[in-house]
Amino acid sequence: MTSLLNALPGAVSQGLIWGIMAIGVYITFRVLDIADLTVDGSLATGGATCIMLIRAGLNPWVALLIAFAVGMIAGFVTGILHTKCGIPAILAGILTQLSLYSINLRIMESKANQPVSVDKYPLLVSSRHVGGFTLKNPIFLMIIIAIVLITVLYWFFGTEKGCSIRATGANSNMARAQGINTNSNKILGLMLSNGLVAVSGALLAQYQGSADVNMGRGAIVIGLAAVIIGEVIFGKIFKQFWLTLLAVVIGAVIYYVVLQLVLMMGLNTNDLKMLTAVIVAIFLAIPFWKNKIAGKRLGKKEASKDA
Amino acid sequence: MLELINVNKTFNVGTANEKKALDNLSLTLNDEDFVTVIGGNGAGKSTMLNAIAGTFRIDSGSIILDGMNITSLPEHKRAAFLGRVFQDPQMGTAPSMMIEENMALAARRGQRRGLSWGISEAERTQYYELLKSFDLGLEDRMTTKVGILSGGQRQALTLLMATIKKPKFLLLDEHTAALDPKTAAKVLALSEEIVTREKLTTLMITHNMKDAIRYGNRLVMMDEGRIVLDISGEAKKKLTVAELLAKFSEASGHDETSDKMLLS
Ligand SMILES: Nc1ncnc2c1ncn2[C@@H]1O[C@H](COP(=O)(O)OP(=O)(O)OP(=O)(O)O)[C@@H](O)[C@H]1O
Ligand SMILES: [Mg+2]
Numbered sequence: 001m002t003s004l005l006n007a008l009p010g011a012v013s014q015g016l017i018w019g020i021m022a023i024g025v026y027i028t029f030r031v032l033d034i035a036d037l038t039v040d041g042s043l044a045t046g047g048a049t050c051i052m053l054i055r056a057g058l059n060p061w062v063a064l065l066i067a068f069a070v071g072m073i074a075g076f077v078t079g080i081l082h083t084k085c086g087i088p089a090i091l092a093g094i095l096t097q098l099s100l101y102s103i104n105l106r107i108m109e110s111k112a113n114q115p116v117s118v119d120k121y122p123l124l125v126s127s128r129h130v131g132g133f134t135l136k137n138p139i140f141l142m143i144i145i146a147i148v149l150i151t152v153l154y155w156f157f158g159t160e161k162g163c164s165i166r167a168t169g170a171n172s173n174m175a176r177a178q179g180i181n182t183n184s185n186k187i188l189g190l191m192l193s194n195g196l197v198a199v200s201g202a203l204l205a206q207y208q209g210s211a212d213v214n215m216g217r218g219a220i221v222i223g224l225a226a227v228i229i230g231e232v233i234f235g236k237i238f239k240q241f242w243l244t245l246l247a248v249v250i251g252a253v254i255y256y257v258v259l260q261l262v263l264m265m266g267l268n269t270n271d272l273k274m275l276t277a278v279i280v281a282i283f284l285a286i287p288f289w290k291n292k293i294a295g296k297r298l299g300k301k302e303a304s305k306d307a
Numbered sequence: 308m309l310e311l312i313n314v315n316k317t318f319n320v321g322t323a324n325e326k327k328a329l330d331n332l333s334l335t336l337n338d339e340d341f342v343t344v345i346g347g348n349g350a351g352k353s354t355m356l357n358a359i360a361g362t363f364r365i366d367s368g369s370i371i372l373d374g375m376n377i378t379s380l381p382e383h384k385r386a387a388f389l390g391r392v393f394q395d396p397q398m399g400t401a402p403s404m405m406i407e408e409n410m411a412l413a414a415r416r417g418q419r420r421g422l423s424w425g426i427s428e429a430e431r432t433q434y435y436e437l438l439k440s441f442d443l444g445l446e447d448r449m450t451t452k453v454g455i456l457s458g459g460q461r462q463a464l465t466l467l468m469a470t471i472k473k474p475k476f477l478l479l480d481e482h483t484a485a486l487d488p489k490t491a492a493k494v495l496a497l498s499e500e501i502v503t504r505e506k507l508t509t510l511m512i513t514h515n516m517k518d519a520i521r522y523g524n525r526l527v528m529m530d531e532g533r534i535v536l537d538i539s540g541e542a543k544k545k546l547t548v549a550e551l552l553a554k555f556s557e558a559s560g561h562d563e564t565s566d567k568m569l570l571s
Contacts, residue, residue, distance in 0.1 A: 160420035163404075167412050170401035177360070177399070178468070179386035179416040 004264060009130045009139060011260040015253030016142035017125070017207060018222060020149060021200035022230075022252045023245055024193040025223030031157070032169040032189040034082075037093035039197045039223060041100030042074040043216035046198025047205030048107040051116045054206070060124045064202050071198025072191040074100060079187030104213050115210040123206040138207060145203075146249050149196070154242035165189050197223075218273050221280050226252035228283040309336040309476060309508070314358055314368035316532075328354040329365070330532035336476070336510070341502055343519040344512045345551075346529035352512045353394070355529070356478045359510075361385040372475070387417030390469030390507075392462065392482040392498075399465030402454030406445060406464065409453055410434050413468035441467060441497065459490035463497060470501050477502060479511040495522070516548040528555060 021043060028036040046067040053063035074096055081092035108114045118126040125138035156162045167175040168185040175182050197219070205211040230244070230251030238247045263269065316329040328351045336342065344352050358365050361382035369378045377385060393399050400409050411426035411434075431449070438446035443463055445456075453461060462482055469477060479498060483491035499522055502509050513519050519526055525539035526546070536554055538546065 156422075158425050159422045160415060160425050161422055163408060163412060163425035164420050166404060166408075167401045170403045171398070173393075173398050174401055175412075176382045177386055177389075177391045178412050179383050179418075180412070180420070181381075181383045 004261070006131075007260050007264070008257065009137070010127060011256040012253055013125070013127070013130055013138040013142060013207065014204075015256035016139065016146055016249065017200055017203045018226060018256065019142075019146060019200075019249030019252035020203070021197050021219060022223045022226035022248045023149065023153065024196035024200065025220065026227050026245065026248050027153075027189055027193040027196070029224065029227060030169075031166055032186060032193075034089045034169075034186065034190070035093070035220075036075075036078060036190060036193060037090060037220055038074055038078045038096045038100070038190070038194055039093075040216040040219045041097035041104070042071045042194040042197045043201035043204070043219045044104045044211070044213055045074055045100050045107070046071050046201030047211040047215055048104045048114070048201075048213070049198070050202030051114050051205050051211035052107055052109075054116055054121050054123070055114070060122060060206065064124070064199060067198045067202035068195045071201075072195040074198070075190035075192070075194030076187060078194070079190040082190075083183035083186055101213065108211060108213060112213045113210055116206065118209060125203055125207045126209065127207050128209075142203070150242050150245045150249070153245060157241055161188075218276070221273075221276055222252075222255065224284070225255050225276055225280050228280060229254050232283065308338060308371075308373055309359070310334075310369075310371040311355070311359070312369045312371065314355075314370065315366045316354060316358060316363070317366055328532050329358060332368075332533055334527065334534055334537075336508055338508055339506050340525055341507075341509045341523035342511070342525045342527055343523045344510060344527050344529060345514070345516065345519045345555075350529040351532040352529050353480055354532070356391075356480050356510060356512065359385075359476070360389055360391055360478060388475035390472075390474035390477045392465045392469050392477075392479050394481040394484050394512075396458035396461040396465070396485055399468065400453045400461055403452060405450045406438075406453055406456075407431060407434055407449040409464065410437075410468060410471060413471050416472050416474075437467065437471070459486045459494065462486060462490075462494050466494060466498060466501070470505060470507070473505055473507070475508065477507045477509040477511075479509065481512050481514065484514065516551050520546045520548065520551065530555075 021039070025036075025039060028034045049070045050060070050063045050067040053066060054060055058066075078089075078092045078096040081087045081095060082089045085092075087095070105112070116123065118128050125141055126136075127138070129136040130138060157166060164175065164180045165185045165188060167178065167180055168182045169189070172182045175185070201216065204215065227248050228251070230247035230249075233254070234243070234247035234250070238244055259272070262275070263272075267275070311332055311334045314329050314332045315327075317325060317327045319325050330351075332351070332355060334355075344355070346352050357363060359370065361377075361380060361384075365378065369376055371377070372388065391399070401412070404412075407426055407430075411430060414430065434449060435446050438449070441463060443460055445451075445460060445464065453464065456464065462485070466479075466482065482498070483494050486494060495518065498511070501507070509523070511523065513522075520543070524543065525537070526543050527534050527538075528536035528551075
């Protein structure tokens, strides 16, 4: 029990960092209705960019902003491949993700891993400070960043521009009939999403003290897990947009806390990814199964009426 | 004035499903024309409307609006002067957005969308009054998601959205076909009221002969991607359903009984 309490702050910090990533996934997966696999690459790009810039002596906040911009470029590329070259969104994301692997290695000067020491650089968050009750504790900063982001996104998706992105995802046919350029809105949404994912990667790399070329592997599944956990637990009570975003962040935190629990119960770390995939697959399938069962029941009723 | 000049469109070129949907079609719509469009299934009626709306590129020919060539203008830009209601009630609205949000989206058709708030308080009161005048009981449900509305309510809302910002042209594609007779009559009456009040140039596709005769000042009949009949003014007012069916067989050379099945 005490070991769980000791591990809890770390799990919450990581969950909050991944929560930003999950908000990015929410924007593509739920708002735009696109499954964007760019994120596996752009998460690492954000980490790599930020760490290399911090090592070069740049202020971590500036490095974070630049990571955001670089993530947006990645989203832009996927958007162009999808809308201007007619490549299905999933494939467009995979193509960008693959090329990002090479780019990330370039950014990290051909090394698969680049460390950044909290003793040498003024990192924004670090797992080193996770225990103490000080302002350096990453949980404080991450909560503030999450609140700011949710506020800004709530504002943005309420503006005319944000509404047109939502309409594009909800019914692109209707959006075009109302004069909305659905292609440019998809690109914009993908840029925003990948920018946030890169920010998450930048914070994650600082937190764990290094950028790794493989840090984004399977990130999309973790992001989806957070989105789905948030929806399953809070979907019925959280209706407003900002609450939905909050639910996504809390979903990521829950994911990491539960992960910590099963690890302590003796699960092999190597089996983690499969466990996550299975859980996400089940939750994605539930709405489909529900419909099917409801359909069967209806069919039976109709049949008995005819008889 | 809207002119379609020798418009051609073939779908699935070079496959077994190749289909010439528009065959050298020409049509001139004068301002304030209210044209009803009839024709059998697959005659090309929807394709003609979609060609005007810019859903796809036409193969050849031109589309001229008030002297401006809009043949290669993308769909979202043409929307600035078009209001559309589709046959499928699902197509015209964003289901996951509120009624008022859908209306606000439509009210900004043809405008640049920036970072000002997506809907203002003044608009809310305006929409409330509008919905009230529609008498569908939607004015007190403005923050309801459109996805839970009935087909008829959605079609009425789509009609309202198509005209909330006065369009140059209103394109109605069998917009009452999916509704029960009572709701269909109501939405149709609303359509006519708006078209008359706003003096909108309108194309309305219908499979109902009586409606085609009763509404509008002009009637065109399509067959195999062409216009085979174009009647307006007094001649149109005097039309009867029987005459129309006879004219259809005459113009298209089909046998009358099968046309009856297609048209009635
Ligand atoms: N997107 C498309 N791809 C392939 N074929 C199409 C497409 N749209 C229409 N067609 C074909 O073009 C022809 C004309 O179709 P259209 O929808 O214009 O007919 P319609 O007159 O509206 O008929 P209905 O009364 O059934 O709505 C049909 O044969 C149809 O199968
Ligand atoms: Mg049709």
